[in-house]
Amino acid sequence: MKTTISSLSPPQLNVLVILRLLIGWHFLYEGAVKLYSSSWSAAGYLNDSQGLFAPMFKAIAANPGLMAAVDFLNTWGLIAVGLGLIVGFLTQAALIGGMILLGLYYLSHPPFISAQYALPSEGSYLWVNKNLIELFAMAVLYVFPTSHIIGLDRLMQRYGQQTKQSSPEEVAA
Amino acid sequence: MTPDNSNTHSSGITRRDIIKGMATVPVLGAFWASAAAKQSYDGSVKEEILNELNIKASLPPPTGSMAGTPLRVGIIGFGIRGEQLVRASGFATPEWLTRMQEAAQKNSNDTRLKDFLEQESLNIQYTGVCDLFDIRAEKALEAVKTDQNNPKRYRTYQEMLASPDIDAVIIATPDHWHAPMAIAAAQAGKHVYVEKCMTHKIQETYDLYDAVTQSDIVFQVGHQHRQTQSFLTAQDAIQKNVLGHVSLIQACTNRNSDNGAWQYNIHEAASPSTIDWQQFLGDAPNIPFNKEHFFRWRKWWAYGTGLSGDLLTHDYDRINCLLEMGIPKYVTASGGVYTHRDGREVPDVFQVTMEYPDYSTGSTQDQGKEKGMTFLYSASLGNQYSRPTLLMGHDATMELGNSLTIYADPRSTRYQTMLEEETVDPNVPLYAYSPGQKGVDGVTSATAKYFADKGLLYTYRDGKRVDSTYLHIREWLSCIRNGGQPSCGIKEGFEEAISAHMATLSYKTGQRVEWDAKTRRIVNVEDPMVAAT
Numbered sequence: 001m002k003t004t005i006s007s008l009s010p011p012q013l014n015v016l017v018i019l020r021l022l023i024g025w026h027f028l029y030e031g032a033v034k035l036y037s038s039s040w041s042a043a044g045y046l047n048d049s050q051g052l053f054a055p056m057f058k059a060i061a062a063n064p065g066l067m068a069a070v071d072f073l074n075t076w077g078l079i080a081v082g083l084g085l086i087v088g089f090l091t092q093a094a095l096i097g098g099m100i101l102l103g104l105y106y107l108s109h110p111p112f113i114s115a116q117y118a119l120p121s122e123g124s125y126l127w128v129n130k131n132l133i134e135l136f137a138m139a140v141l142y143v144f145p146t147s148h149i150i151g152l153d154r155l156m157q158r159y160g161q162q163t164k165q166s167s168p169e170e171v172a173a
Numbered sequence: 174m175t176p177d178n179s180n181t182h183s184s185g186i187t188r189r190d191i192i193k194g195m196a197t198v199p200v201l202g203a204f205w206a207s208a209a210a211k212q213s214y215d216g217s218v219k220e221e222i223l224n225e226l227n228i229k230a231s232l233p234p235p236t237g238s239m240a241g242t243p244l245r246v247g248i249i250g251f252g253i254r255g256e257q258l259v260r261a262s263g264f265a266t267p268e269w270l271t272r273m274q275e276a277a278q279k280n281s282n283d284t285r286l287k288d289f290l291e292q293e294s295l296n297i298q299y300t301g302v303c304d305l306f307d308i309r310a311e312k313a314l315e316a317v318k319t320d321q322n323n324p325k326r327y328r329t330y331q332e333m334l335a336s337p338d339i340d341a342v343i344i345a346t347p348d349h350w351h352a353p354m355a356i357a358a359a360q361a362g363k364h365v366y367v368e369k370c371m372t373h374k375i376q377e378t379y380d381l382y383d384a385v386t387q388s389d390i391v392f393q394v395g396h397q398h399r400q401t402q403s404f405l406t407a408q409d410a411i412q413k414n415v416l417g418h419v420s421l422i423q424a425c426t427n428r429n430s431d432n433g434a435w436q437y438n439i440h441e442a443a444s445p446s447t448i449d450w451q452q453f454l455g456d457a458p459n460i461p462f463n464k465e466h467f468f469r470w471r472k473w474w475a476y477g478t479g480l481s482g483d484l485l486t487h488d489y490d491r492i493n494c495l496l497e498m499g500i501p502k503y504v505t506a507s508g509g510v511y512t513h514r515d516g517r518e519v520p521d522v523f524q525v526t527m528e529y530p531d532y533s534t535g536s537t538q539d540q541g542k543e544k545g546m547t548f549l550y551s552a553s554l555g556n557q558y559s560r561p562t563l564l565m566g567h568d569a570t571m572e573l574g575n576s577l578t579i580y581a582d583p584r585s586t587r588y589q590t591m592l593e594e595e596t597v598d599p600n601v602p603l604y605a606y607s608p609g610q611k612g613v614d615g616v617t618s619a620t621a622k623y624f625a626d627k628g629l630l631y632t633y634r635d636g637k638r639v640d641s642t643y644l645h646i647r648e649w650l651s652c653i654r655n656g657g658q659p660s661c662g663i664k665e666g667f668e669e670a671i672s673a674h675m676a677t678l679s680y681k682t683g684q685r686v687e688w689d690a691k692t693r694r695i696v697n698v699e700d701p702m703v704a705a706t
Contacts, residue, residue, distance in 0.1 A: 021200055032208055059281055086200050155194035158186040 008144065016146045019137060020085050026134070027098060028082025034075040042074055043067050048118050049108040057108045077101055085141075088151015095142045102135040218596050222603060225591065226415050226579075230406045230606055236648045237655035239296040244650060247301035247339045247363075249330050249354060251313035253437065254368055255304070255345035258395070259316055261642035262295050262343075266316040292643060295650055298322040300338045303330050305449040306467075308442050329452065330354050334361040341391075341653060343646075344368060347476040349455055352377035359384040359392070364653050366646065368395040369490075370482030370673050371666040375695065378670045385663040391652045393659040394666040396490040397645035403577040406606050408495050414535035415579060415604070416566030417587055418543035419496075424488035425560035426480065426552035434513045434521055434554040435471035439464050472517035474677075479519035480552045481506070481676040486669050488550055488562065489527075490661065491573070493668060495564075496534065500668050501527035501548065504675035504686045512555030521554035525676040537568055537587040550676075569603060576607040671695075 008016070034040045042061075049057035060066050077097060084094025109117060111125035123130070147153035248259055256266065265273075273286035299317035302324050304310040310326050317324050327333035330350075333342065334357050341364035344354050352372040358365045365385075371394050372378040385392045410416070428434065443464045450462045457475035460466070470476035471483060493499070508523035527548040536543040551560070564571040568585040572578045581588045583599045591597040645661075652659050661669075675686040678698050689696045 017197070021197060025200070025204060028204060029208060036212060055281055062284060083201075086204070087198050088194075150193055150196050152194055152198075154190055155186060158190050158194075162185060 008146070008149075012144070013146060013149060016141060016144050017150050020088070020091070020141050020146060023098070023134060023138060023141070024082045024085025026082070027078050028086065031075050031078030031080075031082055034071070035079065041067060041071050045119065046070075046108060050115050050117065051107070051110045051112060053107045074101070088147030088153050089156075091147035091151060091153055092142060092145060095138050099135050099138050099142075102131050102138070106131045106135065221596055222591070225588075226410070226604055227413055228406065228410045228415060228604060231409070232402060233400065233405055236644075236651035237657070239294070239647070239650065239654065241296065241654060243296050243298045244653060245300040245338055245340045246297050247303065247327070247333045247336075247342045248299055248313060248317070249303045249333065249342055249344045250346035250350075251302065251304045251309040252345065255309075255313070255343070256316070258343050258345055258366075258368075258642065258646065259299065259313065260289065261640050262297060262646050263292060264299060264317045265289060266312055268312075269316075288640070292640070293647075295647060297650065299324050301325050301327050301333045301336060303327040303333050305453050306440070306443065307447040308440060328449070331357065334358055334363055339363055341365070341650075345395075347453075347470040348478045348482055349373040349457055349476045352381045353455065355392075356381050356384040359388040359390050362388065362390060364391045364649070366393045366395065366649050367666075369486045369669065370478040371670040372674075373476075373478060373482075375671065375674045375678075378667055378674065382663055382667045391649060391659060392663050392666070393645070393649035393652075394490075394661040394669065395642075395645065396487065396494075396661045396665075396669070397641040398487060398491050399494050399660040400641040400644035400648070401491075403573070403606050404494060407571065407573060407577050410571065410577075410579065410604070411495060411534055411564070414537065414587075415569055416534060416564060416571055417568030417582075417585065418536045418538070419534040419564050419566040420543070420546055421563075421565045422492055422546065422548045423560070423563045423565070424492065424548070424550050425562070426484045426488070426550075426554075427557045427559055428554045429557040431513075433557075435469055435477075436513065436515070437468050439468045443467065472515075472519055474518050477519060478673060479677060479680075480508070480521075480523040480554075481525065481673040481680070482670075484552060485523075485525060485550050485676060486673050489548070489672055490665065490669050491562070492548060492564075493665065494660070495573075496532075498529055498532050498546070498548070500671050500688050500690070501529055501675070502531070502688055502690070503528040504672070504679050504688075506676040506679040507683075508552075508680060512553075520680065523550075523552045523680070525550040525679075527672065527676075534566065537585075543567065576605065578602045578606075579604040 044061075046057040046061035046067075049061075060070055078101065081094045081098040081101070084090050085098070106129065109115075109119070109129075109131075111127055111129045113126070148157055246262075248255055251259070256269075259265075260269065270286070273283070273289070276283045277286050298319070298321070299313075300322065302310055302313040302317065303326070304313060314324055314326060325336075325338070327336070330342075333339055334354075342354070342358050344351055344358070344365065344367040346354065346368075348370055350373075351367050351370070352374070355365050355367045355371075356377075359381075372381055411419075445462045448462070448467060450467070453467060454460070466473060466476070471479075477483065504525065504527050506523065506525045508520035510517055510520055511522045513521045527550070529546045529548070531544065532546045533544050534546070562573045564573060567582065568587040569582055570580050572580075579602060581592065581597045581599050581603045583592065585592065588597050588603075592599070597603060649659050651657065671688070675688065675695060678684075678695070679686045682698055684698055686695055687697045688694075
């Protein structure tokens with residue numbers, strides 16, 4: 001989807017950038033906590049999985065080698081997405097990565113009608129939970145990109161244009 | 174921040190581009206500063222608690238090598254437990270293998286077959302099999318035969334023990350046969366692994382103790398929970414007086430199924446022609462052939478030891494391996510047959526209190542104020558609500574399972590300052606140890622506690638899920654091969670059996686049973702089981 005920068009009003013841009021920062025902060029801190037907690041593993045979380053995909057998540061948890069890889073990818077994935085969103089670097093890719101992670105969290109613990117989780121929840125959810133909402137908030141950021149205005153992607157874009165001096169083209173965000 | 178399209182078609186990087194491009198980078202600084210402050214706060218709290226507790230989380234030492242000539246083992250009794258023990262030592266029946274293969278195909282989470290196949294070989298050969306029921310004996314032969322080993326079926330345990338082809342025996346018979354067989358094995362110089370309860374009668378316990386201590390055999394009682402990974406960590410916590418004076422211990426059995434109440438299947442081929450009934454009876458009252466007594470022997474005192482010998486012993490031994498509190502001074506028991514009124518003699522709801530008036534795990538209060546402890550066991554075969562094992566001290570409570578969780582007591586003396594400063598919250602574990610986690614950690618979150626409670630974390634050794642029965646047999650075999658003392662030897666077995674028999678005596682007589690540690694005798698009640706024979 002192509003969205004031109006000029007289609008955003010100042011309040012729209014401000015709100016979207018703040019939303020990007022908030023989600024980035026959340027991802028970065030979730031990743032940092034896992035990185036600094038030597039005993040952290042997603043094994044318990046995955047073992048608590050329910051629903052259609054539970055067998056897959058439980059199989060991952062039962063395999064120590066695979067679990068180590070999942071823990072590594074999850075931790076560094078969260079950190080990379082968080083950094084990307086905060087500084088606005090490769091933001092569209094970071095958003096896709098973040099949505100994939102949130103999609104996996106949602107699918108491993110879907111709040112369907114008969115679901116009962118050992119993991120305590122701070123709220124009450126039916127079909128829709130905060131993972132799903134955050135996922136769609138990221139979808140909003142994906143279709144209304146801001147990093148070409150506020151973010152390192154802007155500099156990347158300018159740098160790209162500089163190296164292609166002879167062929168100025170309309171820029172699509 | 175304002176939308177900016179003025180530079181859309183320009184080619185140079187302007188100052189405006191740099192300002193807007195870098196506008197959100199300072200957020201990283203704010204993030205770093207607050208995350209570091211948070212980390213430092215959490216870290217200092219955690220460090221303060223861990224320094225105060227100083228618990229050393231450690232794993233049980235690995236047992237020795239299994240290399241060398243294969244040890245020649247005989248299995249006596251191939252019922253439910255016998256089959257499990259043989260399997261834990263590396264030999265499964267073809268029926269089990271087929272069943273597990275089907276189960277794994279149906280459910281990819283079912284790793285029982287995979288775990289079995291990946292288990293390290295214990296380098297043993299079952300050269301002999303002994304079971305009084307032809308079908309089970311045949312089944313055992315099928316399970317243990319290999320290309321290099323053609324096992325022999327022995328009709329009696331005496332013949333097996335007389336054979337030069339047997340180095341060691343595993344005894345998994347009804348309880349009333351444990352001691353006669355183990356004594357004969359010790360006298361024949363065969364190493365023994367015997368299931369709990371180690372003996373059926375009080376006098377047998379002394380006789381077996383003498384037979385084993387006067388021999389050179391390696392003797393192990395089948396309390397496989399001694400292999401639990403959290404055991405040494407729990408022991409260290411108690412030795413460092415983390416709990417303060419423990420005055421009450423609670424342990425429970427909670428089951429609610431016919432199988433859990435020993436109402437086992439009766440094999441269709443069971444008959445006087447396939448079962449050696451007279452040999453089964455042994456010293457039990459001579460009654461005509463009775464299938465139910467043969468397959469469901471745990472329900473009658475003549476063959477079994479009831480909840481005290483069957484399940485109390487597990488919990489007692491689990492605590493005894495932590496505290497080494499030994500045989501109680503007084504035992505009182507009560508109960509009845511309340512949910513399985515099927516003609517059984519042994520109770521299905523059972524309470525035991527074991528008193529240790531002189532025992533103490535340590536104290537943090539004025540000298541002499543605290544002394545004495547009660548071990549309280551409560552069992553129901555009519556409800557399976559999980560009641561945890563709790564060690565309740567003045568300063569903290571330890572919840573003991575596969576994982577280990579310690580909570581500070583709100584009125585603790587030792588943690589008083591930390592409680593006042595809110596460094597310690599009585600509702601959040603002061604210390605938690607889950608062997609399934611990647612490493613060893615101190616204070617954990619409520620979430621981790623949930624996972625530990627629900628048993629969602631596996632126990633691994635060397636990165637692999639392992640069966641504690643396998644570890645327990647391995648320990649026994651290692652002591653035979655490499656020397657050393659098994660964790661549940663004759664001393665521990667003696668304490669387990671006497672304590673359990675005191676509970677049974679109390680239940681049967683309605684009296685408080687007293688133990689004299691000096692003379693090592695029960696002083697006030699006769700053993701009705703001995704008196705009856």
